[in-house]
Amino acid sequence: MSTNKNLSKFFSEYAVVIIFVVLTLASIVPSGLSIPYIVQEVITRLGRNSFLVIALLLPIYAGMGLNFAMTLGAMAGQIGLIFAVDWGVAGWQGLVFALLVGLPISVLLGWITGSVMNKAKGREMVTGYILAFFINGIYQFFVLYVMGSLIPMRNPAIVLSRGYGIRNTLNLESVRQSLDTLFMLRIGPFAIPVLTFIVIFLLCLFIVWFKRTKLGQDMRAVGQDMAVASAAGIDVEKTRIIAIIISTVLACGGQIIFLQNMGNLATYNAHDQTGFFAVAALLVGGASVTHANIPNVFIGVILLHAMFIVSPLAGQKLFGSAMIGEYFRQFIGYGVIALSLVLYAWKSRRAVEDQRSQLRQGTTVGGAK
Structure with missing residues (x-):
């Protein structure tokens, strides 16, 4: 009986991870891709996406759930890159310039x-999701009308023919892979962007260090129980705002790293799926709405993007259409988020029922005595 209970608990805790491992392994053979190619692609995507996923951790520690509003930080990073291209700042200096521009934004x-989420306690995820849509409208107005009209642009090549507004696709050749290629290590058939991974490693060290600081401990206390944290003298609302600010700043830097690897910027929609895929990756790694750690980040990025690599070709080989794989990719992404939220709700309800059962048993024993 105990073994069955332990197995049930294991599968409920790691259901998403198990599903992805099985699906990925099952898709490798039909895809026809070689293992070295898949490994190289996973290494590239690990460097490209990990920073963005790590940006989600602090709001979870503070009890604010999955920060879908990290898209706002991605928009700030894109504005920084637009100005870097406009001013002709190339190489890694261009990335630093973009970060300095995006930081205050x-x-x-x-x-x-953070201020809006403090008005919507308990509903932070849906609030962040809707807020991202609202700020997206302001971003679109800024890059479509303000840039080139109120804000003069020095580089006419990035401006629309009417004289204002930024072109739909921006070539980031001046900063393309400037971080990745600054220190590239080649081991056999594999190219490893060492400096990119060093930056990610330093961010992981920062997260570990930050959790041990007083502010980090305050965030954990707020995440566990806001009422108790407030009674202990912690400024709950200020702590929550700081968690979101740090997450947004990290998302800004993460989007810059992502786009310099891609080498181009879809000006008006590059940020649309940033929060969605980062959240999906974290959940695939075994995280939940209330619990996440650094290993969840890397497990999730590896599994999610391994699936993204093999699914289009597997779909083409099995069904005669690569679009089947693309549809499957979208279905899996949304499905992971939905499944994780359902499992979280189920676990929460089960925990409440277990507590009630224990209280009833305690009352019955007390009455018998």
Whole structure:
């Protein structure tokens, strides 16, 4: 009986991870891709996406759930890259310039997000999701009308023919892979962007260190119980705002790393799926709405993107259409988020029922005595 209970608990805890491992392994052979190719693609995507996923951790520690509003930080990073291209700042200096431009914007947007979420306690995820749509409208207005009209642009090649607004696709050749290729290590058939992984490693060290600071401990206390944290003298609302600001700033840097690897910027929609795929990756790694750690980030990125690599070709080989694989990719992404939220709700309800059962048993024993 105990063994069955342990197995049930294991499968409920790691259901998403198990499903993805099985699906990925089953798709490798039909895809026809070689193992070295898949490994190289996973290494590339690990460097490209991990920073963005790590940006989700602090709001979870603070009890604010999955920060879908990290998209706001991605928008700030894109604005920084637009100005870097416009000013002709190339190489890694261009990335630093983009970060310096995006930093104050992301801090402001993070403060706005945290303040709004403090008015919607318990509904932070849906609030962040809707807020991202609202700020997206302001971003579209800014890059479509303000840039080139109120804000003069020095590079006419990135401006629409009417004289204002940024072109739909921006070539980031001046900063393309400037971080990745600065220190590239080749081991056999594999190219490893060492400096990119060093930056990610330093961010992981920062997260580990930050959790041990007083502010980090305050965030954990707020995440466990806001009422108790407030009674202990912690400024709950300020702590939550700081968590969102840091997450938004990290998302800004993560989007810059992502786009420099891609080498181009879809000006008006590059940020649309940023939060969605980062959240999906974290959940695939075994995280939940209330619990996440650094290993969840890397497990999730590896599994999710391994599936993204093999699914289109597997769909083409099995069904005669690569689009089947693309549809499957979207279905899996949304399905992971839905399944994780359903499992979280089920676990929460089961935990409440277990507590009630224990209280009833305690009352019955007390009455018998």
